[in-house]
Amino acid sequence: MTQDASLFQRRRPLTPAELAVIPWFKLLSLEERERAAADLKVTDANPGDTLCRTGRPVTYWFGVIDGLLKMSTDNSEGQTMTFTGIPPGGWFGEGTALKREAYRYNIQALRKSVVAGLHVDTFHWLLDHSISFNRFVMNQLNERLGQFIAAREIDRMTNPNIRVARSLAALFNPVLYPGLGTVLRITQQELAYLVGLSRQRVNQALTTLCEHQSIAVEYGGLRVIDLQALRAGIF
């Protein structure tokens, strides 16, 4: 297990290819890009690694370059509630970074991932200097709010097929994760951790979704054919 502080001791600068995955980077002016690029650091996270934990102070605004993360909280009974998975291109923690509060959730790597971090000071500097960046963050906050509400609904649903479908639909959110195309690399085991079901049941659900022509299951991942159907969830 690695905590956020030690995690970023192994940091290194980003490669141009990694910068290309960051959706807000191309919105910046040349000057702003330089400043952001100078501060951006990436690190590798192994499965199970904790990127941030509830109650810890915010030092970075995080984004996924490659891999897959899980956002969850522990309720009063000690049970873990998963809000969402975060695929490449996803950035999180802006709400707490804005207010310089402590994290309200845990972020864990579901598999070996590459995670970028922007220091909160630079995050605020960008907010002060770039209208486009402000718009991006605002959009992000708004969309995330919708996700949290949806996550509650998903958690109350009993039908596993619909749970899997809606969770997948959330993962393919084009606003939050713009870089993501129609294919997502995620194993059925990872999806099981995300949705909170057994791998067998996820496998069964995926087969059903396949029969409904909503997705296509591939080795080590899947392809979305009908995102609307996943959202609507008539299975």
Place this chain on the structure above:
DNA sequence: TCATTAAATTGTT
């Protein structure tokens, strides 16, 4: 480049 082997992932019980 190809064949062989190991590891990862899937499908099923």
Place this chain on the structure above:
DNA sequence: AACAATTTAATGA
């Protein structure tokens, strides 16, 4: 939870 079948990744000639 366990198993076999399938796919990918790694290795070395």
